[in-house]
Amino acid sequence: MRAAVFTGHGEPLEVREIDEPEPDPTGVVVETGACGICRSDWHAWQGDPLWESREFEDGHVFGHEPVGVVVTVGDEVEHVREGDRVAVPFNLGDGTCPSCRDGRSNLCDNRIPLGLAPASPGAFGERFHVPWADFNVVPLPDGVSPVEMAGLGCRFMTSFHALVHEADVTAGDWLAVHGCGGVGLSAVHIADALGANVIAVDLFDEKLEFAAEVGAVETINATEVADVPAEVAAITDGGADVSVDALGIAETCRNSVHSLRKRGQHLQIGLTSSEEGGEVSLPTDLIVAKELQFIGTIGMPRPRYDEIFRMIEHGKLDPAMMVSETVSLDQTSGKLDAMTEFETAGIPVITEF
Structure with missing residues (x-):
């Protein structure tokens, strides 16, 4: 089958036959209908801190935002059938550990990050394997296209989990989003659906215009103001109730914390690059003095997908709005490379394999 494969950190992916x-006994093979190209793929491709100890070999396949059709089923699979249309969470849980039993499968003790670990080839190819399929695969609602559900992948559902399950976002709250890539735009759209007043912060007018289209009521171009937190405070009369670092660089993380009013909540969704090395210095005395909360969040528990589906069904959410373009497998490497200089807007999705 054709796949876009790893050839070295920062080196172009190569499309080749592999x-x-x-399927293992508990797994299924899915034919890929669509797959988002995510900044987490970029981090892994670059060998950034979270992945620097993972020794990806030549030929590894990234890709962790897939939608497709089940084509082969393992002997021990009971509830998934050939022909099922499915989405797949990027954090694959075994369904039996304490975290999974507690409804926190995104933190499974034995989790396998699809495409983001050497032992788990991903979906930048025509087909991919899903272990523990009865627990992990998510049946698609009728009438939903693969492109729409690829827009629901890692970035959208991570933002949903962060805002709906981890933070206290209520109608009328001020929420600041620092970084308007795919995860940031998703956070803007979801927070708007929850009734929050969203301020979008980025360096590029194109991305800020996109943010306004999906729900931001105010935008800040960080190249045009001397002090982003002060601008947020001025707009909100004291600071945001919730602030999101959707990028992961030191500047956006610190700006997010400084943007908060007393007892505000900072959500860390973005992952650091090699420059930060996995760590960012923070104003800890300020966090204490203002009783701020710093919350880390990753992925979304598998059992909670139905919450998103219900909101989509009733027109409250539209993940397809985050999809900026559809591309072919041969364009995958170029789209990853464009992320190095933040040249992508929204979520690019592979639809031609």
């Missing part, structure tokens, strides 16, 4: 995946 072996077909085979």
Whole structure:
């Protein structure tokens, strides 16, 4: 089958023929209908801190925002059938550990990050394997296209989990989003659906215009103001109730914390690059003095997808709005490379394999 494969950190992906995946007894093979190209793929491709100890070999396949059709089923799978249309969470849980039993499968003790670990080839190819399929695969609602559901992938559902399950976002709250890539735009759209007043912060007018289209009521171009937190405080009369670092660089993380009013909540969704090395210095005395909360969040528990589906069904959310373009497998490497200089807007999705 064709796949875009890893050839070295920062080196172009190469589209080549590789072996077909085979299901283990609990797994299924899915034919990829669409797959988002995510900044987490970029981080792994670059060898950034979270992945620097993972020794990706030549031929590894990234891709963790897939939608597709089940084509092969393992002997022990009971509830998934060939022909099922499915989405797949990027944090694959075994369904049996304490975290999974507690409804926190995104923190599974034995989790496998699809495409983001050497032992788990991803969906930048025609087909991919999903272990523990009865627990992990998510049946698609009728009438939903693969592109729409690829827009729901890692970035959208991570933002949903952060804002709905981890933070206290209520109608009328001020919420600042620092960084308007795919995860930031998703956070803007979701927070708007929850009734929050959203301020979008970025360096590029194109992304800020996109943010306004999906729900931001105010935008700040960080190249045009001397002090982003002060601008947020001026707009909100004291600071945001909730602030999101959707990028992960030191500047956006610190700006997010400084943007908060007393007892505000900072959500860390963005992951650091090699420059930060996995760590960012923070104003800890300010966090204490203002009783701020710093909350880390990753992915979304598998059992909670239905919450998003219900909001989509009733027109409250539209993940397809985050999809900026559809591309072919051969364009994947170029789209990853464009992320180095933040040249992508929204979520690019592979639809031609």
